[in-house]
Structure formats: structure tokens, C-alpha cells
Amino acid sequence: MTADGTQAERDRLQRVLGRLALEEKQALDRLFSLLSIPSVSTDPAYHQACIEAAEWCAATLREIGFEARVAPTSGKPMVVGHWRSGQSGAPHVLFYGHYDVQPPDPRDAWNAGPFAPHLAEDARHGTVIVARGASDDKGQVMTFLEAARAWLGEHGALPVDVSVLIEGEEESGSPSLAPFLAAHGEELRADLALVCDTGQWDENTPAITAFLRGLAFAEITVTGPSRDLHSGLYGGPATNPIRVLAAILATLHDADGRVTIPGFYDDVREPSCEQLEQWRALGFDADGFLGEIGLITPAGETGFSVLEQLWSRPTAEVNGIYGGYTGPGTKTVIPSQASAKLTFRLVPGQLPAKILDGLHRFVEERLPQDARATFSGEGGSPAIGFDTQAPAFRAAARALEAEWGKKPVIAGCGASIPIVESFRSTLGMDSLLVGFALDDDRIHAPNEKYNLESFIKGARSWARILAELGAIERHART
């Protein structure tokens, strides 16, 4: 997009970074202003505050130089903004964040009011911003808006065309998101989504989340006798569906923790050697990770590190099981049915429907003559693995390395992130997941904080990413 050589580009960026440095105090005031609005989406008592936060975001976008509006939904409104260079064919990104926050409960556990943002000193992290939403996600949203403000304030232009979507229901299941994307797809579709709702590897190391596991889910119900039986009068001869179900579930993994469904691993795409090398070099504290939840031994596939098990290996989990009598005391029943809820975490390459087909066959083959199985509540979505060699991805990695002095970790995420799936499935759009949160930000908990450094360097990171995205054409040529 920009064709004026490297030094000119660097100068332009330096002026933006300089402006961000000069405006730190005002930027913090603006963030505090947003943090003081109690925009809890899940509690109807805060509905008006959500409207207020949406209007605050739209007003801020207009102040920066965007066209922006508060777009109604059947729930909380969306904030939609656009800045266009007017050049046809210009690269175009869609920034996504959310203005709603988790409820502040338990309030008594806060050292100060959850919606009275303030700075505090943290033994480990230095100065931190404390308030509900400081990290999730208002602080993160503001890193981008401050970067955009500095670019537009300094140069009257952004390096790429930018649209913004800030939703108000992320903390309450995003019920309005899919219909809104469906209705406004043409307006919102961009070359790439920038999603700022994730974290860093650690306080010194940025991260780009590039692998998100998918999901397949099913409920198995095993039926034995045609009705519940008295275990005294039938115990022995009568097939017990709980025993049948337990026996099937017990064979779902082998002694090495591998899923035994035939073909389960057939389509698994392995991470590159380079990628695995990076993960191994991270020195992930597996003992600490497990110790925090009272565990010692990784239960996943042997031969894979905990990080690989989480980021790059599929799983089969039993999320729920029920059958027979589950109240207090004893009831001597042989139930007619027993059920289990299963989910499979999938990795790139695996197809939910194929995994569920495999499950059906696996179960059917293990049923004794006097039991049958039915499957219900099935569905799923495939894993997402972004091409880490794509120009935009490499551009972001360069920008983060320039800001933080080290290469970003190309991270996985064991869980799916709904917005990323929606952008892909509804708009056919990849996402660049960059965020500056830290594991100890206490999101969803009392005394949520965001490091002041996360806020400052986050804004600088976005200023750099926008510059690099704008310079992609030149890099692509080199």
C-alpha cells in the first residue's frame, strides 16, 4: 500500500509511537472513563449502562475519525465503525472486541469499587489498572483505539482500511452475534479480523493464537431391559445398561491415553517441526499447571508434552454420565437406561461428522446382544489452524517482535473461541488473535487488573501491526 521506502515508513511509525507516549495520561483517562460504566451484560439491572458503554465507544470512534453507529439488536447493541482510505483495493481489517463485562460479584472481595478504576502497585507487575473489565476486554479494546487515534491524529490516515465491531454480549453467550453477522456480512467482511481478547505467553513475551481446537459432541444412551427392574428379583440374569456403558467408555482410551476409535487420528495435521520446537523451548511449567488443579500426572497421550496435548492433540472426554438412582441412599434398581455426554476436542484436519460416525461404529460393535444404543444432541465444529506463513500473520509477528524484543509465541488454544468460528463460518474470514492479557489478570474475578505496561505496549503493538499490515505488499515482494 505504501510505496515510499522503508526509512520513510519507519519515520511515520516513530511519530505515531511518539504521539502515544505523549498522550499516555489522556489515554488512561479515556480508559478509566469507559471502565467506570458498569456494562454488565448478563444482569438486566445494568442494561442502561450497556447502552451507555456502546454510545461511549461509538462517540470515541467518531472523535478519532471513524464513521460509527450504535446498531440495535434484540439484546445489547453492537458498535460498528469504519475508516476508509478511499483507495479501491486497499487492505481492509475488521477489529473485534467487546464492551460488556462480567458481573463484579463477589463485591466484598474487591479492594475498591469494581467500577471505580484506579492505579495500584503490584509486587510483580509494577503499576496495574484495577477495575472490572480492565483486562477483559475494555483495556484490550482501548489498546487498539489508542493506536488508531495516534495514527489518525498524527497522519490523518490509517495504514489500512479499518472497520470496528464491538459487541456487548460476549460475557453472556453472544446471542445476537450470529444473526447480526448474517444480516451485516457485506458491511463487516474484511480481509482479516483482528481479535483482541486473548493473552500473552508471559509478561515479556507476546503471543499470536493460531491453533484452536474444534469440537464434536454426542450423547449416548444405552438401553437394556424394557423397564427399570428390582435388582433383587432380576440381579444376575438381567443386562445392566450402566455396566454396558461403563465398559464401552472404559475402552475409549488405550493404556497410552490414545483414543481407540478406529481412524480417529487419520486426518490429524501435525504442527510443523519448527512450531513444536518453539513450544518445547518455552519451558512451560506443566507441574504448576497441573498442581493448581490438584493433579500431578498428565493424563493425555504419552509421548506428548502437556502443551502439545492441549494445543495440538485431539481428545475424547466424558463430560457427564447418569443412569439409575442418583438420589440420597440406596435404591436396588437395575435401570432400563444409562447415558453419557461425550465431547471430542478436534485438531486441524479432523471432521466432526467423521469422528461421530466413528463413535457410532465403535459403540455398536461393543454392545452385547441385550443392549442397544441411541445417539442424540450431536454436532460440532472443526478446529481452526491459521497459516502462520501468511503475509498478514508474518507482518503481525514482525511488529510484535519489534515492540517486545522477542518473537511472539505462536500459541494454541485448547478451546474454541466462538467469534473466530463465527468470522470463519459466517464471513469466510480468518482472524489474527493478538492480545496483551496475562494469566494472572484475575479476569471474571475480584480485583481484575491490566498491567499499565500491557496497556501502553499494547497500543504501541497495534500501532506497529497496522504499519506492518500496510507494508505487506512491499514485504511480499522481498
Added chain:
Amino acid sequence: MTADGTQAERDRLQRVLGRLALEEKQALDRLFSLLSIPSVSTDPAYHQACIEAAEWCAATLREIGFEARVAPTSGKPMVVGHWRSGQSGAPHVLFYGHYDVQPPDPRDAWNAGPFAPHLAEDARHGTVIVARGASDDKGQVMTFLEAARAWLGEHGALPVDVSVLIEGEEESGSPSLAPFLAAHGEELRADLALVCDTGQWDENTPAITAFLRGLAFAEITVTGPSRDLHSGLYGGPATNPIRVLAAILATLHDADGRVTIPGFYDDVREPSCEQLEQWRALGFDADGFLGEIGLITPAGETGFSVLEQLWSRPTAEVNGIYGGYTGPGTKTVIPSQASAKLTFRLVPGQLPAKILDGLHRFVEERLPQDARATFSGEGGSPAIGFDTQAPAFRAAARALEAEWGKKPVIAGCGASIPIVESFRSTLGMDSLLVGFALDDDRIHAPNEKYNLESFIKGARSWARILAELGAIERHART
């Protein structure tokens, strides 16, 4: 007790049987009178009817020649009666039955009022008595009272001393029974209890129930992580307690259906060859038994018939299982805990505490490092196997053979019968379980019936059993 030779004894009995034949109409009227009292113990609306039924039984006992009273409890009263010969050291039996009945619901399914007893013609069984309680247990109680009435009416004496206990809470869990037995043990303790609340083998074949399986019960809770986990963020490395529990339950039986807990079968007392021979000769319809509950293949230990599996083999059953999310839809949780409720049906020789000890060790040995198990709600009672060669048992068998023209089946019962356990544990008293109900009597269901022949031949059977019990001393000498 009676020392006047065999012919005199036979004559005395024949006069009693003759009197029963002459009094059939009046006996039926008396039964109808009791059946017309809606003594449903579980529904407070029928409380007064329960009192009325108790008073009816006590008045009937007094009319026959017993001392009798209605003894209050904190629930429904007990009826207690005694007839004593006055001879010290005379054999003494305690007859047990219950005057309360199941609710008649659904009333619409009855062909006539459930408390308007009447005779009907049945294609298979001829004349039947139809009313709630006709079989369970008023009809059965009256077989004994009519036998006693005939003895006392004809000879002014019974062949043995007889006490009677008729309770009013059998259909609602017998909450007052244990305290009543504890408080009145001296008054009620006899050489033997006669319990008339069971059935025949078939309409032509009497039965004495001599083997009742015991029970041991426990709830296992397996704990993995210290809290519920998101399966996306922890799935793979985190130990899932549902998987651990399923794996343990799956190993509780081997491929031959045998329980794999070490030592589980060590103390099992096998039925005698003669006993097994009788059972095998019965031609039990195993296909029909399983077919009625939608099953085809016996699931118990291979090498044992269905009847043996039910009457003489111990089992391990999972009566309930629960863990994780059990509501509608999917929740991607790895729960902290999963639980299963287990019961073991025990046979004579096995001790509940030893079986539960074996279970504890079995589970502990199978736990992975990151799971622990706790046990709760444990208890049990041993199986009961009566000595079928004891004089009273053989006396009853002779009496039944004389009445029905064939030897009684010495039957087992897969379930425990609480009154039998209470008599043994509280009063140290064995029970003789003889009843004339049939499998198709529709007890607890609409249009409950008792064959007229069951009633008539039941009374004759008790008349004979009383005679044989009185003659035990002579038989014991031969």
C-alpha cells in the same frame, strides 16, 4: 406334643378339614368383610380404615379363641394375638401377615370397585376373588386365621401354641416394625415364625422360600481435579474422574459374568446337589422371564441357570451413576467428581463387611495416581438360608405335599424380605415362608385377584402344617 398315635392324629386333622369344607361360604364372607375395608397405609386419607382393619383382625382373633389387642405404634397399629395351650414347653409359632394394602390407583383400570370384593371367572384359574388386598396380603392372612378357627372350633385347641402379629405398614416401609419388635420381643419371640406373604411355584405346586439373598451397598465417589474444569483448557492432560470410575466399574466382572473382587466367592455356600436337582427339574421358563423385560441372554455367571443366578449366586450391580453435567445439551466440563451406587446381592456364607472391604481394596488398587476414592452410605445384611432339613421345615413340606399331591419347591428369593431379616436379627428367630399367591395375581396392580382355590387350599394347607408342627416330636423320633 401329641402322643396319640398316627391314626388318631389323622382323624383329628380330617375333622378340621371337613369343618373348613363346611364353612367355605362363611370363610369367604369373612374375607370379603376384611377386603371391603380400604386399609391403604401409605395414604393418610385411609388412616381410619387402617384402624378399622386392625380392630377387625383383633376382633376376629378373639372370636376364634385368641387373646388379642390392637397395639398402638407411632404409625399404624399392630394386631397382636396369642393362643396358649398352657402346657409348658409346648412348641410355639408366631404367624405374621399384614392388613394394609397398596393404593388402588389407577382406579379407572379396575373392572369394579377395588374395595367391593367379588368373585369372577378367570379363563385360566376358574373362580377368583377380586379386590385390592385379595392376594397381598388379606387373603393370605385369612388362610391362616380360617385354619386356626377350624382347629379351635373343632377341637378347642391348636396343635401348637400360636401367637399372631399382623402389621399395618408393610406396604409403606414398615417404619414401626423394628421398634415394636425391640419393645415387645419377649412377648413375640417364638420357636419359629410362619410368614404368609409369598407365593407358590405355580398353581399346582406349593413352595417354601428357604433362601433369601442378602445385600451389601456402598457409594463410590472418585475425585480427580480439585475443581470442575473447562474441557477445552484442560482436556487431555487432566484426569477425568468419570473415565476413572467407568474403567473401575468395567473391570468389576470378567467375561464370564463373574465378580472379579478377590475373595468375593470364598465364603459362598453352594446349594446341595439335591436342591440344584430340584431346581433344574422345574423347567423354569428362562426365555419367558427375560422376554417379559425385553431381554434374550442371561447376563449372570455362565454355567449357572437363570434360576440359580437369581436364587443362589451373588451379584455386583451398579444401581446408579452420576457425574459432570447431566442436564439438556452439552457442557464442556471435566468434573471434579463422579459417583456410582453399588449393591451386592449376597448368598449364605458371605459377610457384607468383608465384601465391602474387598470392594475398597479393589477400587484403591485400580486408581491412577491422580484420582482418589471415598466410600459412603455403606451397609448391608447377610443372606438367609434356612436349614431345609430342620424338623419344622420338613413338617411343613410333608403337609404341603399331602395337600397338593406334590413336593413343594424349595425356592429361593433373589431379594431380601425385610420381616424375615427383622425376625432373625431382632428376635433370633427363623421363618417358614409359605404362601399361596401366584405370579399373575396382579398384586399392586388393578384387578388384584386371589384364586378361590388358593384361599381354600391355603387354609387346608395351614391346617395340615399346624398338625404336622404339633406332631414333630413323634416324627423326630422316627
